[in-house]
Amino acid sequence: EKRPEWIETARVTFPSGRHADELCVTELAHVAWAANLxxxxxxxxPSRRRDPEKxxxxxxxxxxxxxxxxxxxxxxxxxxxxxxxxIGFIGWPKTSGNRGIHVYCRIxxxxxFPVVRRCALAFAREIERRAPDLVTTAWWKEERGEKVFVDYNxxxxDRTILSAYSVRGRPDATVSAPVRWDELPDVEMEDFTIATMPARFAQLGDLHAGIDEAVCDLRxxxxxxxxxxxxxxxxxxYPPNFPKMPGEPKRVQPSRARKEADRP
Structure with a gap:
């Protein structure tokens, strides 16, 4: 694979054992190079090049x-x-650029990863307990109903989320936009597009600029x-591409499990 010497990468290993050299975007030129491809x-x-496993x-x-x-x-x-x-955490919200919302917490x-994911599951379950008619943590789609899924996985x-300020591949070119908590109730996804974001950024700056100074205690x-x-x-x-993980329940779709249980 050919790439310019000034492109920075980090080698990561996926659950399948496959390796990949992932792009580390640290300069505008890196964005331009990737866009050209x-x-x-x-x-x-959610990790840094110096220690991708944490x-x-x-x-x-x-x-x-x-x-x-x-x-x-x-x-x-x-x-x-x-x-x-x-719990004393500072969350940094942004639109997903599609239909959802992402909230980041620096730790x-x-x-x-298994420990952080397990903490995310505990947090998601607390949200579900407080809003049971609105929220689900059910991994299997057939069990979610018409609710909002808080995706702990x-x-x-090796799971990635659309970066802040990234454009979505949609006809209206919506952007995953950092927002303030106080403005979130009044915004719409369509407010943030590749056409509107430059003026918003010029006016407000980077709303996630302080995230590295707001480290939360995972304990x-x-x-x-x-x-x-x-x-x-x-x-x-866990997602289907993962091996069986410690403590994980049987990874079988509930309807399939019922059919198997009903067999003579």
Whole structure:
């Protein structure tokens, strides 16, 4: 594979064992080079090149399911904000550029992906407990209903989320836009496009600029994990491309499991 010497990469290994040299975008020229190769959407790992195995970002992915939309995602985001405030976390929200909302929390890179993902699961379950008619953490789509899925598995290793300011591959070229908590209830996804974002950035600057100075203590969520385990509420399924993970329940679609159980 040929690339300019000034392109920076990090080698990562996927659950399948395959290796890849991932682009590390640190300069505008890197964006231009990738765009010249028809890259439209930029998705980022939650870890740094110096230690890809230890994320420094907890990601809360608010994903509306069929029958729900951006309005419901905003309602869930309000619950997320409330819980973050209660535990002393600073969350940095942005639109997904599609139908959902992402909230980032900077953490110390002291834990590997399974631990961070398990904390994200505990947090998602707390959101579900507070808004059970609106939120689901069910991994299997057939169990979600018309609710908003808080996708804890976006914190699993090798999962990426669209970067802030990245353009979506949509006809209206929406952008994944950082927003303030106080403006979130009133914005619409279509407010942020490749045409409108330059003026917004010129006026407001980078709304995520302070994230590296707002490091959150993951130990609060580790306490939640311990509480869940003591109450018998353990792991949840991983994505299908992962090997069987420690403590994971049987990774079988519920309807299929019922059919197998009904066989003579």
């Amino acid at each position: 028809a890259t439209l959407e930029f998705g980022a790992w 994320p420094d970002e907890l990601r809360i992915d608010i994903d509306p399911q069929p029958g729900t939309g951006f309005a419901e995602a905003k309602r869930v985001a309000a619950v997320v904000h409330e819980v973050l405030d209660e 110390e890179p002291n834990w590997e 976006q914190n699993a290793r 609060m969520l580790l306490d939640w994990v311990e509480r869940e385990e003591a109450q018998g509420e353990g792991e949840a399924p």
